[in-house]
Amino acid sequence: MASVNADAPWLSGLNDAQLSAVQHLNGPLLVLSGAGTGKTRVLTSRLAHLLATGTAKPWNILAVTFTNKAAREMKDRVAAMIGPAVEQVWFGTFHALAAKILRRHAELVGLKPNFTILDTDDQLRLLKQLMEASGLDPKRFPPRMMLATISRWKDKGLSPDRVSPIEQAELAEGSGADLYHQYQDRLKALNACDFGDLLLHNLTIFNAHPDVLAQYHDRITHLMVDEYQDTNTAQYLWIRLLAQKHQNICCVGDDDQSIYGWRGAEIANMLKFEEVYPNAAVIRLEQNYRSTGHILEAASSLIARNESRLGKTLYTSIEKGEKLTVSGFWDGGSEARDTADKIESMVRHKEADYSDIAVLVRAGYQTREFEERFIQIGLPYRVVGAKFYERLEIRDAIAYLRVIAQPADDLALERIINTPRRGIGAATIQTIHQLARARDLPMLAAAEVLITTDELKAAARKKLTELINMFIQWRVDAETLSHTELAMKVLDESGYTEMWMAQKTPEAEGRLENLKELVSAMEGFENLEGFLEHISLVMDGDNKANEGEVTLMTLHAAKGLEFDVVFLPGWEDGIFPSQRTLDEKGSAGLEEERRLAYVGITRAKRKLYLSYASSRRVHGLWQSAVPSRFLLELPKDNIEEDLEQGMINATNARPSTDFALLQPTAASGYGPGWRRLQERQQSGYQPARAPAEGQSGLSGISDFDTGDRVFHQKFGNGNIRSVEGDKLNIAFDKAGMKKVVASFVELVRKGG
Numbered sequence: 001m002a003s004v005n006a007d008a009p010w011l012s013g014l015n016d017a018q019l020s021a022v023q024h025l026n027g028p029l030l031v032l033s034g035a036g037t038g039k040t041r042v043l044t045s046r047l048a049h050l051l052a053t054g055t056a057k058p059w060n061i062l063a064v065t066f067t068n069k070a071a072r073e074m075k076d077r078v079a080a081m082i083g084p085a086v087e088q089v090w091f092g093t094f095h096a097l098a099a100k101i102l103r104r105h106a107e108l109v110g111l112k113p114n115f116t117i118l119d120t121d122d123q124l125r126l127l128k129q130l131m132e133a134s135g136l137d138p139k140r141f142p143p144r145m146m147l148a149t150i151s152r153w154k155d156k157g158l159s160p161d162r163v164s165p166i167e168q169a170e171l172a173e174g175s176g177a178d179l180y181h182q183y184q185d186r187l188k189a190l191n192a193c194d195f196g197d198l199l200l201h202n203l204t205i206f207n208a209h210p211d212v213l214a215q216y217h218d219r220i221t222h223l224m225v226d227e228y229q230d231t232n233t234a235q236y237l238w239i240r241l242l243a244q245k246h247q248n249i250c251c252v253g254d255d256d257q258s259i260y261g262w263r264g265a266e267i268a269n270m271l272k273f274e275e276v277y278p279n280a281a282v283i284r285l286e287q288n289y290r291s292t293g294h295i296l297e298a299a300s301s302l303i304a305r306n307e308s309r310l311g312k313t314l315y316t317s318i319e320k321g322e323k324l325t326v327s328g329f330w331d332g333g334s335e336a337r338d339t340a341d342k343i344e345s346m347v348r349h350k351e352a353d354y355s356d357i358a359v360l361v362r363a364g365y366q367t368r369e370f371e372e373r374f375i376q377i378g379l380p381y382r383v384v385g386a387k388f389y390e391r392l393e394i395r396d397a398i399a400y401l402r403v404i405a406q407p408a409d410d411l412a413l414e415r416i417i418n419t420p421r422r423g424i425g426a427a428t429i430q431t432i433h434q435l436a437r438a439r440d441l442p443m444l445a446a447a448e449v450l451i452t453t454d455e456l457k458a459a460a461r462k463k464l465t466e467l468i469n470m471f472i473q474w475r476v477d478a479e480t481l482s483h484t485e486l487a488m489k490v491l492d493e494s495g496y497t498e499m500w501m502a503q504k505t506p507e508a509e510g511r512l513e514n515l516k517e518l519v520s521a522m523e524g525f526e527n528l529e530g531f532l533e534h535i536s537l538v539m540d541g542d543n544k545a546n547e548g549e550v551t552l553m554t555l556h557a558a559k560g561l562e563f564d565v566v567f568l569p570g571w572e573d574g575i576f577p578s579q580r581t582l583d584e585k586g587s588a589g590l591e592e593e594r595r596l597a598y599v600g601i602t603r604a605k606r607k608l609y610l611s612y613a614s615s616r617r618v619h620g621l622w623q624s625a626v627p628s629r630f631l632l633e634l635p636k637d638n639i640e641e642d643l644e645q646g647m648i649n650a651t652n653a654r655p656s657t658d659f660a661l662l663q664p665t666a667a668s669g670y671g672p673g674w675r676r677l678q679e680r681q682q683s684g685y686q687p688a689r690a691p692a693e694g695q696s697g698l699s700g701i702s703d704f705d706t707g708d709r710v711f712h713q714k715f716g717n718g719n720i721r722s723v724e725g726d727k728l729n730i731a732f733d734k735a736g737m738k739k740v741v742a743s744f745v746e747l748v749r750k751g752g
């Protein structure tokens with residue numbers, strides 16, 4: 001071990017407990033402590049120390065962070081300490097690291113290295129198709145819930161053959177037992193996987209191929225995990241396998257900040273650390289370096305109400321600071337107005353910059369009211385989250401790029417095959433599906449066969465040929481053009497940009513702006529594959545931080561971050577704690593919500609504002625609300641109240657006549673066009689199965705010979721004049737000479 005000066009920059013300023021964690025370089029180590037005690041800082045310093053002491057080379061270290069943003073930040077900090085060697089460290093989220101490993105060994109689980117990573121939307125569409133084919137009623141068994149069950153199995157590390165019969169019964173009361181299998185098969189056929197698969201496939205590979213796991217043991221000698229309290233079982237198993245040989249594993253976490261139980265996180269993973277890794281050192285940090293006294297006291301006494309927790313003491317040497325401000329409002333609108341006013345006033349008085357301020361909400365839809373107000377008064381803000389990539393125009397544009405990168409990506413092709421409208425209608429798409437199914441081809445390949453025949457109407461054939469030729473050309477372009485040039489070319493040549501330009505509405509303007517933004521976002525990546533990988537992995541909280549903007553995001557996404565000034569609006573029972581969590585998970589749910597409140601409060605360094613409204617429009621309906629029980633749980637000594645005039649006696653603030661005027665607004669913000677698109681995409685697709693009725697016996701191409709009498713669904717009876725591989729030239733009795741695909745005809749009588 002190289003000797004390291006005790007005043008090395010990454011060690012200076014650390015307290016004794018932190019220092020002992022940083023200097024514990026080998027063997028299992030758990031750092032368990034409250035918010036703002038420097039856990040993440042310990043990880044970063046320890047990484048530098050591992051390298052500086054020569055204990056590990058950069059490529060020997062794997063560091064898992066909660067968001068890609070956190071990975072980037074940690075990388076930047078370590079880079080400042082050790083320079084360019086940082087590039088070789090394995091930084092990333094569980095998903096990003098697992099994706100990197102999976103690309104190298106994709107064929108071991110039946111995928112190609114360029115597999116697509118599907119988002120929830122694609123997953124749902126796929127599952128709906130499978131359910132439809134299995135005759136499962138989506139009203140009785142909501143696909144979203146079915147998907148949640150499958151995802152939960154994946155989070156537990158259960159591949160289809162490892163789901164127990166009892167668990168199987170959870171899926172559509174047992175009638176969907178096969179659905180998970182079908183879903184996985186279909187993903188494979190599409191050369192795709194979903195988020196859960198990234199880890200699950202890694203586990204399958206490591207378990208079935210000890211030689212592959214051994215490669216990683218040779219390479220990765222030291223592992224570090226931030227936010228360990230939120231790992232799910234699959235992630236826990238993944239870490240355990242990778243750390244198996246060297247046992248040099250350092251995890252940091254806080255049981256009070258476990259907020260992803262609903263996504264399968266298991267606090268138990270952290271609590272049994274010492275069992276799983278014997279001889280583990282456990283270090284607790286107690287000094288909070290982030291928040292003022294009032295903020296820390298309020299947070300500590302709130303979380304003390306949870307029964308299932310390890311319990312810890314926290315102190316801060318920062319001054320007491322200002323009390324927390326709790327405000328009550330008539331409605332959400334005045335809450336948003338007041339928040340904006342407070343922000344403007346702080347900035348005007350140079351008490352804070354926009355970028356020091358965050359508004360954190362319980363649920364994504366709650367940002368809208370603030371956004372509207374901020375836009376109105378020109379207050380600069382950014383919404384952190386995956387929202388950008390969820391926008392219709394962005395998803396369309398990405399679908400084009402996906403088909404170029406991965407021609408078997410049927411879900412992407414379906415999305416844009418007729419967007420913009422190019423005369424490739426439902427009937428044509430149906431025919432493509434039919435052939436794709438019969439011949440087990442990707443849709444694009446099936447379409448390529450069809451355009452050499454008379455199966456499609458002349459006009460549709462022409463349009464489809466044009467589209468296919470464009471894709472062929474773009475794929476050639478991809479070899480020579482940069483990925484951003486390619487994107488611009490594709491958006492123009494496909495007619496996509498033109499489609500929005502033709503609309504001349506403010507909304508269309510916005511979409512065009514977003515498309516430009518997309519191209520500039522791509523600039524940050526080396527190539528198309530890198531970009532596509534990124535967008536399929538981005539999670540909440542991943543956007544680049546901009547200077548001079550207020551941050552709007554969910555509490556979940558704010559984990560690990562800190563801001564001088566934090567606003568926590570919408571503290572009303574039912575919203576926060578969320579009614580749904582209470583209904584579904586009872587007191588365990590309440591405790592998870594309380595941990596989320598604790599996360600929210602502890603994001604603030606200097607000043608915290610909490611608020612509630614006594615009436616609020618939720619999904620288009622006015623609801624009256626009572627202040628969150630969490631507000632009542634805050635110690636009086638730490639808060640000051642600031643209520644709107646007459647607030648306390650306010651009950652139903654809105655007259656009932658208002659109700660009739662209110663139209664439900666979709667929380668997602670997508671207009672009717674979006675829904676139409678979804679409906680269109682859902683229709684007319686039957687997943688690969690046995691040939692449909694009336695098409696049996698169509699399997700073999702060689703079944704047909706010149707002279708055979710055959711039946712074709714569209715053209716009727718006819719005689720085969722010649723056979724060209726999988727295509728037949730047939731003289732039809734009524735339709736005349738046609739070239740058709742062999743799969744589409746049925747033998748009537750052998751000729752000769």
Ligand code: ATP
Nearest residue numbers: 013014015034035036037038039040041289290560
């Ligand atoms: P969370 O639980 O919210 O993730 P954490 O335990 O990871 O918090 P950090 O984010 O690492 O805490 O640290 C909180 C703040 O305290 C950061 O601004 C960090 O730079 C600062 N900090 C940590 N340790 C020290 C120290 N020894 N001296 C001064 N500042 C410190």
Ligand code: MG
Nearest residue numbers: 039040041560
């Ligand atoms: Mg942290």
